[in-house]
Amino acid sequence: MALPRRIEGYAIVSREGMICTGDRVFPPELKNDADQRFFHDGVGRADAVANGRHSNEGGPHADERPRLVLTRRIAALAPHPSHPRALLWNPMGASLAQAWDALDVDGTLAVVGGTDVFGLFLALGYDDFFLSRAPARVPDGRPVFPGVPAQTPEDVLAAHGMIKRAERVLDDRAAVMLAQWSRA
């Protein structure tokens, strides 16, 4: 039974470490063209995507991508009702290896959120997590990981054995930074 060769996470967060508002709206303050390009390039190179029921990467190729859609509405694994290349997956009923086998792909899995899905894969183990930070304020939003904002996203990554390998400015004018966190 196989696992993804690589697991990569992608998120952009507010000052408080939030990925969206409390009512699950992705706020325009978090949308940045340079980050969107980086994100879509990364997801485009991946062989499959994992996301919760309220998230996906969007874009013209989203419907064609092999995808694991996490949901507790099924017991283990089931065909997606509308996307032939997607599977519904409940990790309580099927392991990642079982889901990956059922998806029948090889290579890199890109994890695109939201909160609990990012959190689940912290335990399963990212090879890289690409964390973008925007200077926007999104108080009372949904955090990138369970445990934020009591801890910062960086604290959570470090507590899961990740180290910051690189950091760069993604958008100078908008003051958006990108950090690559890698398995230590």
Ligand SMILES: NC(=O)c1ccc[n+]([C@@H]2O[C@H](COP(=O)([O-])OP(=O)(O)OC[C@H]3O[C@@H](n4cnc5c(N)ncnc54)[C@H](OP(=O)(O)O)[C@@H]3O)[C@@H](O)[C@H]2O)c1
């Ligand atoms: N800023 C960013 O980088 C970023 C990234 C991703 C998403 N977002 C935004 O965040 C919002 C959605 O995030 P979200 O956290 O509310 O939703 P989400 O993770 O996309 O969806 C939550 C749903 O996914 C399922 N789920 C999540 N974890 C699961 C688990 N461990 N096992 C089984 N099912 C699981 C559940 O579906 P059921 O209810 O069917 O059981 C849950 O209700 C959207 O606005 C999106 O645009 C932003």
